[in-house]
Amino acid sequence: xxxxxxxxxxxxxxxxxxxxxxxxxxxxxxxxxxxxxxxxxxxxxxxxxxxxxxxxxxxxxxxxxxxxxxxxxxxxxxxxxxxxxxxxxxxxxxxxxxxxxxxxxxxxxxxxxxxxxxxxxxxxxxxxxxxxxxxxxxxxxxxxxxxxxxxxxxxxxxxxxxxxxxxxxxxxxxxxxxxxxxxxxxxxxxxxxxxxxxxxxxxxxxxxxxxxxxxxxxxxxxxxxxxxxxxxxxxxxxxxxxxxxxxxxxxxxxxxxxxxxxxxxxxxxxxxxxxxxxxxxxxxxxxxxxxxxxxxxxxxxxxxxxxxxxxxxxxxxxxxxxxxxxxxxxxxxxxxxxxxxxxxxxxxxx
Amino acid sequence: xxxxxxxxxxxxxxxxxxxxxxxxxxxxxxxxxxxxxxxxxxxxxxxxxxxxxxxxxxxxxxxxxxxxxxxxxxxxxxxxxxxxxxxxxxxxxxxxxxxxxxxxxxxxxxxxxxxxxxxxxxxxxxxxxxxxxxxxxxxxxxxxxxxxxxxxxxxxxxxxxxxxxxxxxxxxxxxxxxxxxxxxxxxxxxxxxxxxxxxxxxxxxxxxxxxxxxxxxxxxxxxxxxxxxxxxxxxxxxxxxxxxxxxxxxxxxxxxxxxxxxxxxxxxxxxxxxxxxxxxxxxxxxxxxxxxxxxxxxxxxxxxxxxxxxxxxxxxxxxxxxxxxxxxxxxxxxxxxxxxxxxxxxxxxxxxxxxxxxxxxxxxxxxxxxxxxxxx
Ligand SMILES: [Zn+2]
Numbered sequence: 001x002x003x004x005x006x007x008x009x010x011x012x013x014x015x016x017x018x019x020x021x022x023x024x025x026x027x028x029x030x031x032x033x034x035x036x037x038x039x040x041x042x043x044x045x046x047x048x049x050x051x052x053x054x055x056x057x058x059x060x061x062x063x064x065x066x067x068x069x070x071x072x073x074x075x076x077x078x079x080x081x082x083x084x085x086x087x088x089x090x091x092x093x094x095x096x097x098x099x100x101x102x103x104x105x106x107x108x109x110x111x112x113x114x115x116x117x118x119x120x121x122x123x124x125x126x127x128x129x130x131x132x133x134x135x136x137x138x139x140x141x142x143x144x145x146x147x148x149x150x151x152x153x154x155x156x157x158x159x160x161x162x163x164x165x166x167x168x169x170x171x172x173x174x175x176x177x178x179x180x181x182x183x184x185x186x187x188x189x190x191x192x193x194x195x196x197x198x199x200x201x202x203x204x205x206x207x208x209x210x211x212x213x214x215x216x217x218x219x220x221x222x223x224x225x226x227x228x229x230x231x232x233x234x235x236x237x238x239x240x241x242x243x244x245x246x247x248x249x250x251x252x253x254x255x256x257x258x259x260x261x262x263x264x265x266x267x268x269x270x271x272x273x274x275x276x277x278x279x280x281x282x283x284x285x286x287x288x289x290x291x292x293x294x295x296x297x298x299x300x301x302x303x304x305x306x307x308x309x310x311x312x313x314x315x316x317x318x319x320x321x322x323x324x325x326x327x328x329x330x331x332x333x334x335x336x337x338x339x340x341x342x343x344x345x346x347x348x349x350x
Numbered sequence: 351x352x353x354x355x356x357x358x359x360x361x362x363x364x365x366x367x368x369x370x371x372x373x374x375x376x377x378x379x380x381x382x383x384x385x386x387x388x389x390x391x392x393x394x395x396x397x398x399x400x401x402x403x404x405x406x407x408x409x410x411x412x413x414x415x416x417x418x419x420x421x422x423x424x425x426x427x428x429x430x431x432x433x434x435x436x437x438x439x440x441x442x443x444x445x446x447x448x449x450x451x452x453x454x455x456x457x458x459x460x461x462x463x464x465x466x467x468x469x470x471x472x473x474x475x476x477x478x479x480x481x482x483x484x485x486x487x488x489x490x491x492x493x494x495x496x497x498x499x500x501x502x503x504x505x506x507x508x509x510x511x512x513x514x515x516x517x518x519x520x521x522x523x524x525x526x527x528x529x530x531x532x533x534x535x536x537x538x539x540x541x542x543x544x545x546x547x548x549x550x551x552x553x554x555x556x557x558x559x560x561x562x563x564x565x566x567x568x569x570x571x572x573x574x575x576x577x578x579x580x581x582x583x584x585x586x587x588x589x590x591x592x593x594x595x596x597x598x599x600x601x602x603x604x605x606x607x608x609x610x611x612x613x614x615x616x617x618x619x620x621x622x623x624x625x626x627x628x629x630x631x632x633x634x635x636x637x638x639x640x641x642x643x644x645x646x647x648x649x650x651x652x653x654x655x656x657x658x659x660x661x662x663x664x665x666x667x668x669x670x671x672x673x674x675x676x677x678x679x680x681x682x683x684x685x686x687x688x689x690x691x692x693x694x695x696x697x698x699x700x701x702x703x704x705x706x707x708x709x710x711x712x713x714x715x716x717x718x719x720x721x722x723x724x725x726x
Contacts, residue, residue: 009500014549014701016499051420052394054427057437057497063703065500097420100401107397110404117407256411257403258675259418262621266664267672 004073008036011063021058021066023081029058031066040064047078049094052102121253122275130245134238139187142241143205150191150203162192164212172215176208176228183294188235190228198312200227202234204241217315218308226295226305233290239283246279381695383648388687390428392677398424399676415446425679429687431498432698439502440495448491455480482512493546504704507545515541528570532562539636548642549701557639565635569628573620580619584612622664626657637690644695651689659685 003020008031010017019033024041031040048056050071058066068074087095100106153159162169169192176190187206198214208231210224218224234240247268255264268275292302402417419442426436459477463470486507493503519534536559543555630651637649663678 011500012703013699014499014501015699048423049420051423051427052398054424055435055437057439057500059439065497067500097401097405101397102394104397107400110397110401113404114400114407117404254672256414257406258672259414263667263672263675266667267675269668271671 002077003032004068004070004077006031006058007067008033009065009067011060011065016067019066021068023078025081027081029060029066047074047091049091050075050098118253122250126246126249126253127242127279129249130242133245133249134242137241139205142238143187145241146203146205146207150207150209154193159193159195159209162194162212164192164215168215171221172210172224172228175225176232179225179229179232179294179298182297183232183236183290185232185236188232198315200231202231202240204238204244206235208232208235217312219311220304222300222304223308225298225300226291226302227308229291229294230287230305232294233287234283236290237283237286239287243276243279243283247276250275381693384432384692384694386687386690386692387430388428388684389430390425390680390683392680395421395424395680396673396676400673412446415442415449418442418445425683426496429683431692434499434698437497437500438495439497440491444491478517479513481517482509485512485516489542498548499698499701501549501701501703504547505542505545506547507541511541511545532566533559535566535632536562539632539639543636543640547704550704551643551701554641555639556641557635561635562632565628565631569624572623572627576620576623577616580612580616584616618664622657622660625660627653630656646693646695648691648693649686649689651686655685 003022006019006021007016008019009015017033017035019031019036021029021031023029029042029045031042042060042062045058045060047058050056053071055067055069056071056074058068060066100110150159172192173190176188180186180188185206188208189206190208190210192210192212192215195211195213198211198217200208200210200214202208208228210228210231214227215224218227251264251268254268255261258264258267288305291305295302295304398421402413402421405413406417419438419440422438422440426438429436455477459470459473462473486505486509489507490505493505496503515534515538519530519538523531523534536557539557540555543553546553630653634649634651637647640647659682663674663681666674667678
């Protein structure tokens with residue numbers, strides 16, 4: 001077979017004519033057929049690359065179009081007639097792409113590449129980008145973010161005005177100020193609210209919220225100090241902002257890849273929780289270390305943090321969750337590592 | 351009429367109401383109703399998609415323009431009217447150029463946002479006059495690169511018309527609290543359709559504002575009910591329960607997390623409804639009101655089917671970390687394209703090339719072309 005069936009359009013109307021095309025030794029394209037007035041010869045024709053088995057429309061220099069549906073015959077004809085000519089690099093590239101995306105082996109290789117790149121980016125790329133974002137975000141902008149969050153929680157009456165005794169509150173505030181000075185953290189402030197459950201958390205911008213219930217739950221003031229030190233660790237590392245930046249960096253990457261924000265958002269919705277939790281474990285570890293360092297310097301046993309966390313966990317019954325599912329490493333783990341830390345310090349220390 | 355060239359973009363804009371065929375159609379004997387066929391295959395498209403993603407990542411995004419053309423060529427090449435498939439001819443270099451320009455504009459704007467919110471709004475204001483230009487360029491790029499039977503579609507909308515139906519009508523909608531929104535969407539659709547052409551024939555539009563008002567009123571009522579009911583549910587059930595179980599000291603307020611998830615769920619439901627109802631009806635109405643010479647179009651999509659398609663696709667995309675995206679697109683197109691009918695009263699051989707095409711659009715003009723492709 002030396003010619004491939006095609007449909008010829010003259011470029012001026014939608015009328016199509018049955019024809020056949022072939023190539024000369026010089027690579028010129030010839031279109032001929034009973035329905036054509038004359039045999040047509042075209043020089044420098046670019047054959048579009050093949051996409052699965054969709055028809056290929058060859059756009060000819062004079063505006064005419066040749067449609068070929070038998071892709072295999074066209075490829076075979078080109079290979080056969082080109083023989084001595086080196087295949088242009090562009091054609092070779094597209095032949096490779098077609099080989100990749102027409103076989104499952106090629107698709108599996110592509111999938112492996114995508115998985116590797118996405119994993120590396122999640123593990124190292126996004127945190128690096130987030131560090132840059134965090135470093136360039138003005139403190140005021142971050143504070144505004146935290147303020148908005150706090151206002152929302154107050155409006156929804158999730159957080160209600162604290163009923164803590166002023167004396168107790170002032171003692172804790174003084175301890176917090178002392179802690180800030182000692183650890184060299186500037187932008188941080190402590191606020192008390194009632195939430196209905198023992199809790200403490202840091203907001204972007206440096207506001208640390210401690211609930212009345214937590215203050216009452218603590219069996220020793222040093223436990224509260226330990227929790228405050230932990231939260232100050234989050235403030236010092238700007239962890240909330242960092243976590244937001246890391247996750248939106250991933251979303252941005254996936255948007256660029258899928259070319260569609262809503263599809264990208266859906267795609268990261270699933271892994272987002274896993275990723276957020278893996279990031280948050282890193283943050284918790286960092287905050288624990290920050291707290292342990294401070295507590296040792298302040299002459300408080302770092303096991304205080306583990307103690308209160310363990311009791312909280314027992315109370316709320318989340319202790320049975322495997323570590324990787326919970327946003328905080330299991331309290332027992334943390335208590336243990338705090339203990340090891342204390343041991344390490346004790347031996348070589350002065 | 352985002353994609354007159356047949357393939358209907360998943361997530362394309364949309365319109366709605368019963369098709370009103372003139373009664374003469376029954377009398378016409380030479381007329382023939384033909385259905386579009388979609389022959390794309392999910393597995394085949396998945397392979398193309400994943401190779402595209404891999405090459406895009408490996409080339410730091412440069413390949414994305416070629417990826418886009420390859421994916422589109424696959425989809426277009428699998429949409430058939432009779433035994434003729436569609437052809438997508440965009441030059442990837444033009445698309446890449448368009449994306450670079452877009453990046454050069456958007457990066458400074460987002461940097462301005464980091465400096466001060468005031469600069470950000472100022473930058474947006476400065477960019478506003480560019481919106482109509484982008485709309486017109488993007489649409490004509492898209493249309494000129496869509497072909498059927500060797501003839502290109504085209505879009506000849508002008509800057510000031512686009513300015514009326516995009517930024518100015520947004521402003522009007524805001525000022526009137528949305529009351530004129532249906533009217534402006536009607537106007538926009540008429541603008542998009544009547545400035546479109548295939549070969550030397552221009553599309554006509556027979557739509558009226560009434561149906562737009564009906565669609566928007568129904569949407570407003572349902573969305574309102576979803577919001578009120580949803581907020582109630584979130585506050586009482588989600589936040590309430592998470593508070594009762596308590597939590598340990600954490601990075602951020604855990605109750606905030608529950609609240610956000612609840613809010614997201616409401617937003618998700620609303621988006622689902624808007625996509626399955628409003629956008630679908632708008633799309634159908636726009637096509638049912640379009641004419642090309644003596645040809646008419648008919649597109650009827652069922653709300654339950656669209657709801658199921660959107661919901662199941664979204665769920666599958668979430669649970670597969672996005673790997674379902676190509677399958678979702680194929681499922682969607684198989685239904686939507688398959689429901690599309692053309693009432694053909696004209697000889698399909700009788701179309702002639704438009705001015706621009708017969709002059710030879712591929713040469714110098716294309717060299718300076720930006721492939722802007724943004725859906726607004
Ligand atoms: Zn923590």
